[in-house]
Amino acid sequence: MTDPADSTDPGGATGTTSLTTEFERVELPLKTPFTISRGTQHTADNVVVRIEDGEHVGVGAAAPSRHYGETAATVEAVLPDLLAAVEAVGDPLALDAVDARLDRVVERNPAAKAAVRIACCDLAAKRLDVPLYRLLGLDGSRTVTSSFTVGIDDPERMAEKTRDAVDAGYSVLKTKLGTDDDEARLAAVREAAPDARLRVDANEAWTPREAVRNCAWLAEYDVEFCEQPVPADHPEGLRYVYERSAVPIAADESCVTLADVPRIADACDIANVKLMKCGGPRQAVELFHAARAHGLETMLGCMIETNAAIAASVHLAPLLDYADLDGSLLLDSDPYDGVPMPGGDIDLSTVDRPGTGARRS
Template sequence: MTDLTTAFERVELPLETPFTISRGTQHTAANVVVRIEDGEHVGVGAAAPSRHYGETAATVEAVLPELLDVVEEAGDPLALDRIDARIDGRIGDNPAAKAAVRIACCDLAAKRLDVPLYRLFGLDGERTVTSSFTVGIDDPERMGEKTRTAVDAGYTVLKTKLGTDDDEARLAAVREAAPDARIRVDANEAWTPREAVDNCEWLASYDVEFCEQPVPAEDPDGLRYVYERSAVPIAADESCVTLADLPRIADACDVANVKLMKCGGPRQAVEMFHAARAHGLETMLGCMIETNAAIAAAAHLAPLLDYADLDGSLLLDSDPYEGVPMPTGLVDCSALDRPGTGARRA
């Protein structure tokens, strides 16, 4: 047993530019950073709550004292199974708050063993994947400009947000600005099933890699309808929240998009990746708009992925934390020169 001390703070993070998806525009991101200390090491994690999943910074702050009490009572950051079970037994839902605590526990556990997080999980750090860089909704000309900026910075995989009254013009501007890039599209539930099938026809003509969450999550039959008729592969995001969702989407998509802030932590994400594979799905790890205090932990799961969308901290005006090296999107865990998740104050 070890005497552990815990603390948390809310951080308001301005975005570099306003970020728009089909549901609205975001100018700042409220994250809640968690610290767990054992007197020698400090474990860091963060919550990036989403109202879409019923969480805000205020709800995270409301439940964190009880969740952190569980950690202090356990007294052993390596007792991850026990901590996970007691956290779920104490508080229902609230996955972003749980993720913050669990990320900090994993960070501290790996630091205690003097290994990077991917080694704590037994993963091959030399297996890499390239993260996409997201181009939010804007007028076509501005989306083209954002795309050229990303390409000039070296990004070769782009994710284009759609869900407007003129989606094709916006995608055309992105493709013109990035003729050689791999492009993915995310509609964030904006289309009806019939619209999605029609739209996927012209998406294919722009050589789109896949289309993410074309229809509302509340319409599983609609997702299956699109999947069975689509000209491009389909990824599920809002329809794929927790482990229990995977059997329900297994015959309705090609790719399962997992996020730590949806499923509740890194170990929970690993469970989802293995279950997705068992159901014949490809794996993707996404994020909210997050500080590297959260993104860094996600990056260590890269060896389990087919696709990554871990650009959340890149959309910030500045990030108070550094994380795993991701030059031009390449997630390189093996280049990490320190134990834990790699998150540290910038």
């Protein structure tokens, strides 16, 4: 039996070519400090990957998170081996072979793999002269609206950020909570945006009993759902909240890989997938199908990322019930443009560039 990791031309239509690869680390200042329950971030370190076939360049990026055991330094450490694996396959359209070889070379490091896989998908779609969503066989007419995130701050400042977001056209907002006075902060946001669809993300900050109590008043503010109210290492706690909550529950930190989907299926309503957690666009598609099979709704989130990464996520919109793809909007400036999302609205029918659509600003 042929090992797919050793196959360079599984379809017989393309064959190997000479690929060149490179990567660079970029430090991206944020517009304002961004605070969640675990701490405050002032900059985002991304690692941008480029894969070139002599005519086209595929671009991707890693936005590693210490919470999941990755940093820019660990990404840089494994990228030479990952990119050497891509060069060895030699065919940007042989995505199965690339995936298998990457997993064989490096066991974990999903953000690093995501960067490489995004670049490969971008290059493959460019070679076929189609947008990424068409390469993946998705229906570009299906749309969803991304939320815009309001980080933790004092209530007055959170209200100000909320008004700015509404004035910029955002109708779906996600509020970070996990403080000693969460209700005052949410009340300020709701007052500033009485007509917005409002979501809450506690980033594991509450105990199960606190979460149930808090979800009771979240419902009074017409919150659409609460994301990851309890620590991911307490699965029974998540189930406890889900069974008693007055609002739907989304799992984020509890939903990292494909194997997590059946584990959370009876403990939440929504599976929140991120390319940086699962390792790439096609891996995210697998998670979405698994979530649907287990009766869960689907959401795609992000880290604080350049459009070299976010653009790929946008192409998965047809598979989503909810989107939270505002990571690049939190940057002071982004070296890459992506797919336009005015007011968070994703309309893939307007995409007129092949690949992910990411390109230098």
